[in-house]
Structure formats: structure tokens, C-alpha cells
Amino acid sequence: MEGIMKKQTASVIEVRDVHKVYGSQQTTSYEALKGINFQVMAGEFVGVMGASGSGKTTLLNLLATLDRPTSGVIKINDQDLSQIADRQLSEFRGQQLGFIFQDFSLLENLTAAENIALPLDLQGVNKQQSRAQVEKISRRLSIEKFIDQYPAQLSGGQKQRVAAARALVNEPRLILADEPTGALDSDNARDLMELLTQINQEDHVSVLMVTHDPFSASYCERILMIKDGQIGQTIERDGQPRHDFYQSILSDLGTYR
Numbered sequence: 001m002e003g004i005m006k007k008q009t010a011s012v013i014e015v016r017d018v019h020k021v022y023g024s025q026q027t028t029s030y031e032a033l034k035g036i037n038f039q040v041m042a043g044e045f046v047g048v049m050g051a052s053g054s055g056k057t058t059l060l061n062l063l064a065t066l067d068r069p070t071s072g073v074i075k076i077n078d079q080d081l082s083q084i085a086d087r088q089l090s091e092f093r094g095q096q097l098g099f100i101f102q103d104f105s106l107l108e109n110l111t112a113a114e115n116i117a118l119p120l121d122l123q124g125v126n127k128q129q130s131r132a133q134v135e136k137i138s139r140r141l142s143i144e145k146f147i148d149q150y151p152a153q154l155s156g157g158q159k160q161r162v163a164a165a166r167a168l169v170n171e172p173r174l175i176l177a178d179e180p181t182g183a184l185d186s187d188n189a190r191d192l193m194e195l196l197t198q199i200n201q202e203d204h205v206s207v208l209m210v211t212h213d214p215f216s217a218s219y220c221e222r223i224l225m226i227k228d229g230q231i232g233q234t235i236e237r238d239g240q241p242r243h244d245f246y247q248s249i250l251s252d253l254g255t256y257r
């Protein structure tokens with residue numbers, strides 16, 4: 001019920017006719033995205049799948065404001081990214097977005113707590129407030145016991161929970177995840193997907209997740225299938241139980257490739 005009520009309020013991502021061409025020479029240039037259109041509404045959990053080289057990372061980099069489209073419009077929380085100057089992009093990222101990567105991207109010489117606090121440090125949040133926010137998110141993600149340890153002392157699943165805490169500590173409305181279960185075994189992958197689902201449903205944080213893995217994708221409500229730089233197909237969960245959706249994804253992937 002909550003899922004129905006939370007949707008259709010506002011769009012957190014709007015992508016209109018986005019093209020991305022790498023290289024400027026006509027002979028060597030490559031069009032990685034060829035007119036992408038989609039929206040993600042507040043509170044949605046959306047997956048992006050597609051074969052290697054189809055343009056998933058290119059799209060995620062544009063949404064993450066790490067690169068600019070060649071043409072087209074991208075809005076995040078109604079803000080047109082083309083209107084943000086380069087020097088303001090890191091502040092925008094820090095305030096609006098949370099990132100989770102396949103390789104966790106934790107700094108080895110910092111404790112888990114210090115890693116989680118990084119987005120707050122970059123925004124100049126004072127130590128006391130930062131410590132309070134780190135403790136709050138650590139309790140929420142049940143990682144209080146190991147936040148004073150270094151990444152090398154943590155398991156893969158624990159590292160990804162720390163990375164999730166770092167993504168959430170600034171209370172973003174949107175999480176961008178790039179193969180977040182790619183380096184996890186199946187139990188830890190399930191834990192992480194359940195955690196993301198819980199955050200999505202309880203805190204109404206929207207999630208856009210690139211994945212190759214049909215199991216992880218089955219936690220999404222909608223999956224954009226990218227093929228050769230275009231959205232070829234969208235698979236809707238439509239209230240199906242997760243296991244049934246998993247089977248639909250598998251059969252769609254079978255016919256899609």
C-alpha cells in the first residue's frame with residue numbers, strides 16, 4: 001500500500017533525448033547513448049540492465065554528474081544539470097546523491113566511521129554533528145559494532161554495509177548504485193538488496209541500480225533494458241512476488257540478448 005502511495009509525487013530523475021558521443025573526430029567518435037528517455041519518480045527502485053558495452057556506465061556517469069551529455073536534458077530533483085557550473089558539481093553531488101560501487105570504494109587508511117563521515121566532511125559539517133549522523137545511520141544499518149574498524153578488518157558484506165551507510169549519511173533522495181552486489185556472495189547480495197529495499201520503502205529514497213545480476217534486479221520495481229545505447233524494453237514488476245519477477249527477468253533476458 002505504501003508503495004502505491006509514495007509514487008507519482010515528483011520525479012527525481014528526468015532524462016530527455018540524451019545522447020553521448022565519445023571523441024570528437026568523425027572517424028573515431030563513438031555514440032554510446034543514442035537518445036535515452038526515462039523518468040524515475042520519488043520512491044521508485046529502478047534497475048538498469050544490458051549487455052557489456054551497451055551504455056550503462058555511460059548513463060550512470062551522466063546521472064552522477066561525473067560527465068556531461070553531448071545533447072539532451074538531465075534533471076535531478078528538478079535541477080537541470082546543464083545549469084550547474086563545473087565548480088559546483090561536487091557540492092551538488094554531496095547534497096543530493098549517494099553512491100554505492102561494486103568495489104565498495106572505501107579508503108583503507110580510514111576507519112569505517114571515518115569513511116562514512118566523508119560526504120559530511122566534504123560539506124564542512126562540524127565534527128559533533130557528523131559523529132551524531134554517523135552514529136544514527138550506523139544504528140539504522142546495524143553496523144555500530146564494527147564502525148571503529150578498518151576496511152581490511154571487515155568482510156565483503158560488512159564493507160558494502162559501510163559503503164551503504166556512507167551513501168546514506170547525507171540523507172540523499174537518490175542513491176546511484178553501480179553493480180553493488182558484483183563483489184558479494186549470494187547471502188551478502190541478498191542482505192544488501194534487502195537493506196536497499198528497506199531504505200527505499202521506509203525512507204522513500206529512490207534507487208537507480210545498474211546490475212548484470214537478475215537476482216539483484218528482481219528487487220527492483222522496473223527495469224530499463226539498454227541495448228546499443230537505447231532503452232530497448234522496460235520490464236515492470238507490477239506487484240509480482242519477487243521470485244516470479246526473477247523468472248520474468250530471466251526469460252526476458254533470454255529473448256532480449
Ligand SMILES: Nc1ncnc2c1ncn2[C@@H]1O[C@H](COP(=O)(O)OP(=O)(O)OP(=O)(O)O)[C@@H](O)[C@H]1O
Pocket residue numbers: 022023030032050051052053054055056057058059
Ligand atoms: N571514454 C570513452 N571513450 C570512448 N569510448 C568509450 C568511453 N567510455 C565508454 N566508451 C564506449 O562506449 C560504449 C558503452 O560503454 P559503457 O561503459 O557505458 O558500457 P556498459 O554497458 O557499462 O558496459 P559494462 O557492462 O561492460 O560495464 C562501449 O562501446 C565503450 O567502449
